[in-house]
Amino acid sequence: MLLQSTPPDTSTYMIAGYVFFAVIMGIYLASFILRRRNLEQDLRTLESIQAESRAPVAPPPAKVKAGAKSRSARPAAKRAKPARRRVTRRK
Amino acid sequence: MQAKPTTLKVLDIASILLLAAALYLALIYAPEEATMGQVQRVFYFHIATAWTGLLGFVAAGVAGVAFLVTKDQKWDIVEVAAVEISLVFFLITIVLGSIWARPVWNTWWTWDPRLTWAAITELIYIAYFMLRQGVDDPSRRARFAAVYTIVGAASAPITFFVIRLVRTIHPVIIGGSDPSAQGAFAMSPEMELAFFFALFTFTVIFVDLFWNRIRMGRLATRVEQLKLSVMR
Numbered sequence: 001m002l003l004q005s006t007p008p009d010t011s012t013y014m015i016a017g018y019v020f021f022a023v024i025m026g027i028y029l030a031s032f033i034l035r036r037r038n039l040e041q042d043l044r045t046l047e048s049i050q051a052e053s054r055a056p057v058a059p060p061p062a063k064v065k066a067g068a069k070s071r072s073a074r075p076a077a078k079r080a081k082p083a084r085r086r087v088t089r090r091k
Numbered sequence: 092m093q094a095k096p097t098t099l100k101v102l103d104i105a106s107i108l109l110l111a112a113a114l115y116l117a118l119i120y121a122p123e124e125a126t127m128g129q130v131q132r133v134f135y136f137h138i139a140t141a142w143t144g145l146l147g148f149v150a151a152g153v154a155g156v157a158f159l160v161t162k163d164q165k166w167d168i169v170e171v172a173a174v175e176i177s178l179v180f181f182l183i184t185i186v187l188g189s190i191w192a193r194p195v196w197n198t199w200w201t202w203d204p205r206l207t208w209a210a211i212t213e214l215i216y217i218a219y220f221m222l223r224q225g226v227d228d229p230s231r232r233a234r235f236a237a238v239y240t241i242v243g244a245a246s247a248p249i250t251f252f253v254i255r256l257v258r259t260i261h262p263v264i265i266g267g268s269d270p271s272a273q274g275a276f277a278m279s280p281e282m283e284l285a286f287f288f289a290l291f292t293f294t295v296i297f298v299d300l301f302w303n304r305i306r307m308g309r310l311a312t313r314v315e316q317l318k319l320s321v322m323r
Contacts, residue, residue: 007123010130010194017133017190018118021140021183028179032303039310046317053321 099302106292106299113139113292116285124276131276133191135285138264139293141184141209145247147177147297148216152244155237167233168308170240171223176300178216180293185209195274196260205254205261212246219243229315 117135124131151173158166188206189199200206219239226232254261262275264286278286 007125007128008194010128013130013190013194014132017130017187018114018136020186020190021136024179024183024186032300032307036307036310039307039314042314043310043317046314046321049321050317 093306095306099299099306102295102299102302106296109292109295113285113289116288121282121285122279124282126276127195127274130191130194133187134264135289136293137184137187137191138286139289140180140187142290143293143297144177144181144184145212145251146294147173147180147301148212148240148247149244150301151177151240152247155240155244158233158237159241164229164233164312165309167236168305168312170236172301172304172308174216174219174240176297176304178213178220180297181209181213181216185213191274201260203261204257204259205250208246208250208253212243212250215243215246 113135117132121132121135123129151170154166154170154173157163158170185206188209192201193199219236222239223232223236226235253259254263260273262273264275264278
C-alpha cells in the first residue's frame with residue numbers, strides 16, 4: 001500500500017481543456033446564428049425591393065375621377081413621377 | 092426562406108442531449124486514470140473532435156471531386172460547409188492535445204511528426220479560406236477550391252497514419268503504441284464506453300452542423316443571386 005502512488009493533480013488542465021472546448025463551440029455557434037440572421041434579413045430586404053420593382057404600373061391619373069382617388073393609386077402615381085423627370089432632364 | 096425540416100430539428104435536439112450525455116460519461120462516469128490523473132479525461136473529446144475534423148476534410152475532398160465532375164454549385168456549398176466545421180473541430184483537437192501534453196510530456200508543444208502534420212493540416216485549410224477570399228469570380232473560385240480540397244484531403248490520412256508509420260512520442264490508443272510513446276494507457280470498459288460514445292456523439296454533431304451549414308450556404312447563394320438581379 002505504501003508503494004502505491006496517487007495520481008498527480010492535473011484537474012486544472014482538464015478544466016482548461018473543457019472550458020476551451022465550450023468557448024470555441026460557443027463562439028462558432030454564435031457566429032453561425034448571427035450570419036444566418038443577417039442573411040435572412042438581407043433576403044427579406046431584397047425580396048421586398050424586387051416585389052416593388054415588379055409591381056404593376058399604375059393606371060393613368062386622368063381616368064381616375066377627381067376627388068375619388070383610391071389609397072392604392074396614390075403611391076403608384078408618386079412612383080411614376082421620377083421617371084417623367086428623368087425624361088425631361090435628358091431633353 | 093425554407094422552413095427547417097423536422098428531421099433537422101430532431102437532430103439539433105439529439106445533438107444537445109448526446110453532448111450532455113458524453114460530458115457526463117467523460118467527466119463523471121469514466122474512472123480517473125492512474126498515471127496521468129484527471130487530465131486524461133480530455134482525451135475523450137480530443138479524439139472525437141479529431142475524428143470529425145479529419146472526416147470533414149475527406150468529405151470536402153469528395154465534394155471537390157463531385158464539383159469538378161458535375162460543375163454543380165451545390166457541391167461547392169457542401170465543400171465549404173465541411174471545411175468550415177472541420178477547421179473548428181480540428182482547432183479544438185490541437186489545443187486539447189496541447190493542454191494534455193503539458194503535464195504528461197512536460198511541454199505545450201513539440202515538433203513530433205503527428206503534431207507537425209496536424210498543424211500543417213490546420214494551416215492548409217486556413218489557407219483554403221484565404222484562397223476563396225482572393226478569387227472574385229464564383230465559378231473560378233469554386234473550381235480552384237475544389238482542386239485545393241482534393242489535394243488537401245491527402246493531409247487527413249497522413250495525419251491519421253503518421254503515428255502508426257513513424258517513430259513518435261504520440262500514443263496510439265487503438266492498435267499498439269510505439270515503445271517511445273509517452274502517455275499511452277490501457278482503457279477499462281467504462282473508459283471504452285465513454286470513448287466510443289464521444290465518437291458517436293461528435294459524428295452526430297458533425298452531421299447536424301453540416302446540414303445546418305449547407306442550408307446557410309444555399310441561403311447565401313440565394314441572397315447573392317437576388318442582389319445581382321436587383322442591381323440589373
